[in-house]
Amino acid sequence: MKAILINGSPRKKRNTAQMLAAAEEGAKAAGAETEWIHLYDYEFTGCKSCFACKLKNSTTEGICAPRDAARPLLEKAVDADVLIFGSPVYFGYPTGQLRSFLERLLFPNMTYLAGPDGKYLPGARRQIMTGVIYTMNCPEGMMKQLNYPTLLETTAESIDSIFGHSEVLYAYDTYQFGDYARYDITAFSEEHKREWREQQFPRDLEAARQLGMRLVELAREA
Numbered sequence: 333m334k335a336i337l338i339n340g341s342p343r344k345k346r347n348t349a350q351m352l353a354a355a356e357e358g359a360k361a362a363g364a365e366t367e368w369i370h371l372y373d374y375e376f377t378g379c380k381s382c383f384a385c386k387l388k389n390s391t392t393e394g395i396c397a398p399r400d401a402a403r404p405l406l407e408k409a410v411d412a413d414v415l416i417f418g419s420p421v422y423f424g425y426p427t428g429q430l431r432s433f434l435e436r437l438l439f440p441n442m443t444y445l446a447g448p449d450g451k452y453l454p455g456a457r458r459q460i461m462t463g464v465i466y467t468m469n470c471p472e473g474m475m476k477q478l479n480y481p482t483l484l485e486t487t488a489e490s491i492d493s494i495f496g497h498s499e500v501l502y503a504y505d506t507y508q509f510g511d512y513a514r515y516d517i518t519a520f521s522e523e524h525k526r527e528w529r530e531q532q533f534p535r536d537l538e539a540a541r542q543l544g545m546r547l548v549e550l551a552r553e554a
């Protein structure tokens with residue numbers, strides 16, 4: 333049983349990575365082997381519309397055709413039992429690096445073939461249990477006002493429709509800097525951020541741990 337933590341944050345030790353580490357703890361406790369992919373360690377672009385994966389008699393088999401730095405990561409991803417993506421929210425969306433990776437992962441695993449209900453027939457070789465963890469500066473109320481759930485859950489719905497299961501977890505109001513005093517900020521208070529970090533973030537980490545555990549258990553039952 334293999335679970336991969338896919339970090340879509342450029343930072344390897346901060347909010348998103350900490351949430352992924354908690355999910356990893358849960359996945360390990362449920363008996364999975366784990367591996368990390370830090371997407372910002374690799375240079376690749378999103379889908380370039382080559383359509384090799386949509387050719388008649390295509391031989392791509394769910395792996396995006398271009399042979400670049402993303403390819404070995406994509407090969408690993410489609411062989412995993414559980415994929416847990418993490419991303420900070422950047423201007424209402426997952427980071428560009430995660431979006432590029434998802435274009436490359438998802439498009440070769442969907443078909444342009446119409447099913448009886450008019451929807452595309454699924455193309456993934458197998459079901460993969462997936463989760464998407466988002467961390468953001470916004471408090472919960474503001475993120476709802478800004479329509480983030482619709483924007484962010486669209487990504488999870490695409491993953492769900494292709495790999496069969498996706499869950500979303502949010503950590504709000506994150507502590508962004510090591511030392512707020514060094515930065516030019518008046519829009520939010522360091523004191524509030526620190527309190528939230530001390531009181532709420534441990535609960536967010538526990539929710540991430542539960543998510544990791546649940547996805548591995550679901551993969552085992554599938």
Ligand SMILES: Cc1cc2nc3c(=O)[nH]c(=O)nc-3n(C[C@H](O)[C@H](O)[C@H](O)COP(=O)(O)O)c2cc1C
Nearest residue numbers: 341346347348420421422423424467468469470506
């Ligand atoms: C380029 C950039 C854009 C951001 N845009 C948003 C945003 O639209 N909404 C939000 O709530 N937070 C935004 N943030 C804050 C981060 O999402 C938040 O601090 C996140 O928890 C950082 O994750 P990390 O610690 O893994 O880097 C942005 C941060 C950066 C650097």
